Structures are given as C-alpha cells and as structure tokens.
Amino acid sequence: MGAARGGFFRTGPLPGGAVSRRARVAVVAAALVAGAATGGCAGGAGDRAGDGTPPGAHGPSSTVPSPAPPATSSAPAPSPTPPATSSAPAPRGPVAAELSIPSIGVEDLDVVPYEGTTDDRPGTRIQDRGVAASPYGERGGVGPGDIGNYLVTAHRLSAGGPLRELPSVEVGDKVHVTAEGTVYTYEITETRSTSFRSTRSLAEQRAAVPGEPGEKPTRAMITLSTCATPEDNAAGNFWRDALHNPEHRIDKVGVLTSTRPA
Known part of the structure; x- marks a missing residue:
C-alpha cells in the first residue's frame, strides 16, 4: 500500500500487478478503517465515558468551574445594638x-x-x-x-x-x-x-x-x-x-x- 501523505492515500500500482478499480476501492476503504482505529481523534470523550457518543461530540470539557467566592469587605462587622436601658432605679420591692x-x-x-x-x-x-x-x-x-x-x-x-x-x-x-x-x-x-x-x-x-x-x-x-x-x-x-x-x-x-x- 502507498504511504499516506497530505491527508490522502496515493493509489499507484500495488505489488503483484494491476488490479481492478473495484479492488482498489476496497483497499482504500480498508486503509481508512485501520487509520481510524489506531489514531483517530485521540480518544474522544464518548469513548472514555463508554456511552457510545461519537468522538468530539461533547465538545470542550464538561467540567463546571467552581463559582468565585463572594466578595468580602475589609470593614469590620457592626457591633450589635445593646438593649435600651432606663436610668430610673428599679423598684426595691418587699425588703426588710x-x-x-x-x-x-x-x-x-x-x-x-x-x-x-x-x-x-x-x-x-x-x-x-x-x-x-x-x-x-x-x-x-x-x-x-x-x-x-x-x-x-x-x-x-x-x-x-x-x-x-x-x-x-x-x-x-x-x-x-x-x-x-x-x-x-x-x-x-x-x-x-x-x-x-x-x-x-x-x-x-x-x-x-x-x-x-x-x-x-x-x-x-x-x-x-x-x-x-x-x-x-x-x-x-x-x-x-x-x-x-x-x-x-x-x-x-x-x-x-x-x-x-x-
């Protein structure tokens, strides 16, 4: 079989003499199938997942990036407001x-x-x-x-x-x-x-x-x-x-x- 160059196969005469057009088409098809099995698209996402999805159908990685942490302020948190108090003295009540x-x-x-x-x-x-x-x-x-x-x-x-x-x-x-x-x-x-x-x-x-x-x-x-x-x-x-x-x-x-x- 001729060497693969430029993305296609050269289909010159094969060893053993001339072959028919139908034979040459069969040889080219077999070569294309062999190339897909050994090289292909570097292991498509569907192959890795085992779901039968054609290689490349998932597009870019499906990993969702973690959301950015919420913005924080450098200002200190306000102190809780103390309960209101009265300056009036508390009733003394029953005492000796x-x-x-x-x-x-x-x-x-x-x-x-x-x-x-x-x-x-x-x-x-x-x-x-x-x-x-x-x-x-x-x-x-x-x-x-x-x-x-x-x-x-x-x-x-x-x-x-x-x-x-x-x-x-x-x-x-x-x-x-x-x-x-x-x-x-x-x-x-x-x-x-x-x-x-x-x-x-x-x-x-x-x-x-x-x-x-x-x-x-x-x-x-x-x-x-x-x-x-x-x-x-x-x-x-x-x-x-x-x-x-x-x-x-x-x-x-x-x-x-x-x-x-x-």
Whole structure:
C-alpha cells in the first residue's frame, strides 16, 4: 500500500500487478478503517465515558468551574445594638427595713414585709411580735423608696406598743426608713383616719396615692398606721373585727424628701 501523505492515500500500482478499480476501492476503504482505529481523534470523550457518543461530540470539557467566592469587605462587622436601658432605679420591692421616728423616740423598729393587706391575719401576727408589718402585692403597697404607697402598721397598746405615740406626730416631722444600705427620709404631710367598717375608707388608706383610689402615683409616699382604740373606747365605740382590731386607725402620711447611704 502507498504511504499516506497530505491527508490522502496515493493509489499507484500495488505489488503483484494491476488490479481492478473495484479492488482498489476496497483497499482504500480498508486503509481508512485501520487509520481510524489506531489514531483517530485521540480518544474522544464518548469513548472514555463508554456511552457510545461519537468522538468530539461533547465538545470542550464538561467540567463546571467552581463559582468565585463572594466578595468580602475589609470593614469590620457592626457591633450589635445593646438593649435600651432606663436610668430610673428599679423598684426595691418587699425588703426588710428599720423605721425611726425621732419626734416620738422610735428608733430602729424592725419592719417585716409580707404579701397581703393592712392588718389582715398575717399582718396582725407580725405585729403581735412587737415589730411593724409592711404588706405588698395586689392589695398591699410598695417597698421603701419606691413610687407609690409604702404601708407600715404596728400596734399601739399591745406587744410593747411600738407606735404608742404615733398620734402625736405632726406635719413636718421626719421619718427615716433604712433598707439595704440606703436611708429614705419622708416628711409627714397629713393625718388621716381609716374606718375598718368602710370599704371606701380602706381603699383610700391602701391606694397607691393615699386618699385617692385609682390615681396613678408619681411620688414615693409612706403611710404609718396604728389603732385608735383609746379614742374609739372614749367615744363608746367598742366594735371589733375578727382580729380584735377597733373600727378606726390613725394614719400619718408622708412624702419622700431625700435618700442617702446608710
């Protein structure tokens, strides 16, 4: 067979003499088939994959390049915004305290907080120990120094009578309450009378603004309360409730004027 040049085969006379045209065509076809099997297109993609796809049908490599990483900024990420805070002091709530009323000689009287209302059974039991009681919660008051009505009750005659002289406290007298390292000073502004037989009167005593049920408080206030037993007896009023409390109580109301470290 003649050598392959220029991309085609020279078909000159073959060894052994002349051959027919049909024979020469058969020889050329056989040569073309042999060339495709040994050289071809350098292993087409279809051959490598074994899917029968003709060589070169896949075109360029089908490998998909990885996506470029997202652009990044050299600026630092913003810091999270801190939650808003209020400069107002948090309510002190129910804490033990000590009460001093210089004008009547009361000094460092223990005030025990409890959940309830003025002169109820738990409160009366505390007073029976010779100390003062301070109710808090839905039917009570607030803690020392808090906005609202800080209620403090104690016996006048029994259990040592710690508030025996409370009726003589006058407008302008100072009351000091010490709690958790702070002294709260109140100034007495008025005297009130509460009737245990009047729902309205009790509501006024226990209101967040003393004497004004339903009003929203804007100041820290205090109500000091003790029984009016001698006055009721003198008037012939011997009514008592189930806890032996007389009908009336004497209340001294004050407003917070200053605070200082204890």
